[in-house]
Amino acid sequence: MGSPGRVTTPRAWEPRSKHCSELGEVAAYVPDLLLSEDLKQESRCVENFHGVLLFADVSGFTALTEKFSQSINLDQGADEVAQTLNRYMGDILEELLAFGGDVLKFAGDAVLVLWRVRQTQLRDTVGLVLQCSQQIQAKHGTRDTDVGLKLRLKIGISAGHMSFLTVGDKQEQRFLIVGQAVGDVWQAQNLASAGDVILSAGCWELCNQSRVKAKCLKGRKAAVKVTGVERMSLSEREDISSKVARARLSSCSPQQPGVLRPAITLAPRRALGKLLRKYLPATVLRKLDDGQPLEYLSELRPVTCLFVKLQFAARVNLTHIFKAIQDSSVLMSEILRPHKGEINKISMFDKGCTFLCVFGLPGQKVPCESVHALESAVKISRACLSRPRKIEAVSVGVTSGTVFCGVVGHRVRHEYTVMGQKVNLAARLMEHYPGVVSCDAATYAASRLPRSYFRELPEAKMKGVVDPGTVYQYLGISEKPVLGTGVPKARSEYSPLLGREKELALFESHLNAYVARKESHILAFEGAIGSGKSHLFSELACLGQAAGHRVVAVELTELNQRQVFSAVHMVLAMAMGLQACKSCSARQLVLQEKLRGLMEESSYCLLNVPFLVKFPLSEQVSKMSGAQRTVELESIFKKVLQKTVEEDVALFFIDNAQYIDPTSWAAMSHVLRDVPIFLVVGFAPGHCGRERLCKAAADIVKLQQTTYVQLEELQPAAVVQKACHDLGVVSVPRDLETFLMQRSYGIPYYCEELLSYLRRHDLLLFQQQRKQEKAEAKWENLFTAQSEVWLGRGFPCRWPLGRAEQRLGVLLALRGAAVPLWREVAVEEKRRSLALS
Structure with a gap:
């Protein structure tokens, strides 16, 4: 057992127990409730029972996480965070487990514990839980840390009827507890201050009040603050504990001396092991399969957090709620998986169900992570509201930043979780901006999406958040083109390109050949994010300009992939100088000047949508089908490029070419056959494989006049x-x-x-x-x-x-x-x- 004082022990957990079995390693991530005979079958998704709930919340840990996240060595900072929290949490959990509690869930730096009993045993069990709570507060209510911050504990207790719900699909399963007692324990914990033990109103009525000293908080029928508890005799405690243990241990191995939790001694059972693995995150399963220590899972890691709340109607029965949560869980998983996001936690308190989703966990990092998160948030909101399941509103908060990701708890019962200031902020945004997808300034900036896709939200005072910064509502990616985007970064005179002499020589060689023969050539570079690909592009563009050639350069983002002819329109806009035009009338004048003699004036209205102009709709165009308009736009593209290369040697640069939309690839493949252009494109790794590119793009990459180069790491x-x-x-x-x-x-x-x-x-x-x-x-x-x-x-x-x-x-x-x-x-x-x- 731990005791108040400074945390100086270097490791939070003792080495793996000799009693722990292979199945026990998996069982350590799930509660005993999942192992009971009546719940472990996949076909059984709902179970009703009675019990006592305890919600223990550690305050001060977010500040500790933020302090360590500033460490020069993030690996060591993560280890400090894990050791400090798990040393403290481990002491608390040992007490809870010793009193027969079943640790249901970890909610960041808080824990939800259940004593499942018959209805007739609730009164005695509440007394047992109160004795446990008083003992924990006396021993571990406050803990000093080595960095000068204090960890404090507050506890809420409730009791009554509740339901166990299993949701998910064939790949992933999750569980949650639903019922009045769940909402009551959440409210009781919210009423508590550091060092307090609060009983819900229903729990106060159930308990033996003659043995409890309490102070009313809000009237006779409201929650109470416990100020003292008459100590149980040893025989009384053992009698109540044995009744609790009988239900808890129904499917576990018999209690063994020295084993705090019998579930970790479970003998190998293939069917049960396969079922339990569905409740574990992929990150944990990889570590378990590799036999790596739990400590290797802990890190301070930049991620994007997404908190979703489903708000149900006031008068909706549990059957509809269960169905809505199940449907929403499956929908979210289907939306998140392609974007490498995953559901980390699901909980239900009061009248809403919350999901914590995370992007950027180990093995799941992708480019444009914030865009993936924002788009997933919009899709989740729309998909959940479209189902007729009594969901009144969907609120989503999205934040980006460094958080603690790792295993929290005790050696015999723990979970993989994420926590930190950014996780808390996402939850606050979800609560204070209902019915919308809101995000913090960091997510807004990281997305690099046009400002028109966002709306600034009014300030709101949020508990525990001193300065949230500007908060935005994300409106979603529009299919309408946005002018003024796609301009690549200018070359910096103070950042010379280093270590790319071979690439520069290759560019000059092919450029000289193009100038001499005027035959199309494509120079394709593949480089990892951060490899300096964009820096190389700006250097090559400067070399082209220095040689007296015209350069047309664009930089694409993921949103371009979702807009028809987006890349073609951006190249055309840049080639004709439309990016500099500030008004619709200015763009119309430029278009009329540049296209004079290339197309009929009656066809100018075809340019209204892509270039945000307002030429009058002609009768000729109004009669065109969609396919005819596409052909005509491709013809305009070809003519503009032909005129551009005839007037001068023009070099075209497209950075992040993996985001070229399929229609633009098709148009480019047609143009390359007839117009001799010099094109430089850049890809991110993995996007040039044939299975990832559309047919037109794959054909272009395989052309004889295409030179493909992989950027190597610097020497x-x-x-x-x-x-x-x-x-x-x-x-x-x-x-x-x-x-x-x-x-x-x-x-x-x-x-x-x-x-x-x-x-x-x-x-x-x-x-x-x-x-x-x-x-x-x-x-x-x-x-x-x-x-x-x-x-x-x-x-x-x-x-x-x-x-x-x-x-x-x-x-x-x-x-x-x-x-x-x-x-x-x-x-x-x-x-x-x-x-x-």
């Missing part, structure tokens, strides 16, 4: 060169080189983020280079006149004291394997002079 020399440039130094130590290569894998973006993180946390310190010194000074030179100081996050360092110039920045600290590495970094003379001035 060590280029990584060092980049580090020197980004830091403004002339050299870096070998330890930093090794650190960057091991952590960045040669990906430029990762290298930038690592360096940015080191600088942001004051762990990069610079030593000025004296003329007589070599590029990398010797470590011994730092210890001439020295004085110890504390730097950054508690790392001790020494440097020579003297003039201000000598204190400019001295050492580099890297925190790897929990051992700081110290070396010198020489600062570029010009940078040093600017800093001093």
